[in-house]
Amino acid sequence: MTRNVRIGLLGCGNVGGGLVTLLGERREQIRERHGIDLEISSVLVRNGEKKRRGVDPEIITTRAADVFASDPDIVVELIGGVEDAARFVGAAIDSRRSVVTANKALLAAQGSEVFARAKRHGVRVGFEASVCGGVPVIRTLRVGLAGDCVESLTGILNGTCNYILTLMEEGQSFEDALAKAQELGFAEAEPSLDVDGHDALQKLTILSAIAFGGVPAGEVQLSGIRGVTLRDVRRALREGRVIRHVASSRIDDGVLRLSVRLELLAAGDPLAAVRYENNALVVRARAAGELTFLGRGAGALPTASAVLADIIDIAQAA
């Protein structure tokens, strides 16, 4: 018995395109394994003239209303940014549709409102793809550690910063390393979101809300990687250590403390081994002990893999 599930796709850029490709490849297997036929009912794009591989031109539109009119069961928000995304996600929830999103900026800014609204309307919000791309850290915190007590989170959450620091260990300058990251497409053209730590802080905020939900927020410590010199990196290496841009959170005196900053790590530290654009998260939980997750934290296909897993999970529960 196969059930048809319609997906309204908002955004068909890097990750949206990856999702179209992945769904094209896996649709048949998902039908066999999970009994769900996933069909894209409509795709919102900015430029309606551009051809999209694997997408029927008939279902492409530049008006969000068309996507909602296509009667989707699940709305997938991949346009990014806060304002438009918040409006579309709100409209989807109000029309009792579950949402899947990769939008860390939206969730860091308005996560609790979005989740409360979804709860009120009895729909779900899947957001695995918003942090650490294809590495399933959100599901682990939400479900895998539901009976445990998280004590701290420590991670490398921004691939661009880690890529730059790794290339500096290989002797390249900050500027050359940043240019390389931009060329490869994982640093933004305007890189301050990455290198000043805002992106890592958004992700840390999302993870901490799940792990420590309800604890009042304390002081936030935020610094980026612009100050690092080749001399610093070399001195660390000579001492058998590495410089990493580390995001961490823990409860201290009843208050949640978030910090994103440069740290000098010993070679044996699990985060010291994280190289190039990889991400990692170390979760310390009272019963489970220390759990480490490592993988590609960005990129079209890893992120699309997380989006598709959320879609299947929600479609199966419906």
Next chain:
Amino acid sequence: MTRNVRIGLLGCGNVGGGLVTLLGERREQIRERHGIDLEISSVLVRNGEKKRRGVDPEIITTRAADVFASDPDIVVELIGGVEDAARFVGAAIDSRRSVVTANKALLAAQGSEVFARAKRHGVRVGFEASVCGGVPVIRTLRVGLAGDCVESLTGILNGTCNYILTLMEEGQSFEDALAKAQELGFAEAEPSLDVDGHDALQKLTILSAIAFGGVPAGEVQLSGIRGVTLRDVRRALREGRVIRHVASSRIDDGVLRLSVRLELLAAGDPLAAVRYENNALVVRARAAGELTFLGRGAGALPTASAVLADIIDIAQAA
């Protein structure tokens, strides 16, 4: 609104005792966060005379029938072994109760029958705790990568073997290292299940059934760690490498190939950094790329944490 969920507990040894402790600590928070009040309705033990901390003596019994008569919503099987466990799990499913189990021997031997039976009766089987203790590898393969295509699994799945190899790197003999592992309680008194690779193969079989379900089984390669000498370990270290007991599976020529054997790993290999009784799994997936999971693969509390997460997940979906 709080819903009462009754748990029938079969077995109150190491993991069962850990579950009782953890539930005692977390019950209030689970009620608040998840709206579920988890109550143990009956506990099956072998020795009814022994006092159990945190368990009302009134609900302890030596007869499985009493557990079923206590009208549990979920049956938690922690007695281990295959025969009795299979009978109890079958009875629970036939009476339309979902099951949570940590029993890798049962699932490696009869997993497909157990899952088919559960599907027929519309109940769920949670088995996160059966592999890698508190490290959520099963949920990741089942849900987190549901839209992806797993290409290979490679892991260190037996903590005892890894503990022995790590202690040998520190200069101890095989026999001394094994004695130490037994003293610490994670090696069996009869250690052949661990050191000959059977335990790792059972876990690999369970993981591979999820990742590659339906692919016909090919040749299985199984060897243990008894042959390793201090000289081998030292020679590897001199060459900047380490010896690890590695379980791996992949599809090759349309056939599923499982292997559990000693491998010589370069220092940069993610599995080379796994020390002492830790477990690790590297999953290679087509879209998500390479994901690595690391943590404590055994022990009462880590395993109980995984059992409790499954209980909450099933209770919430009900």
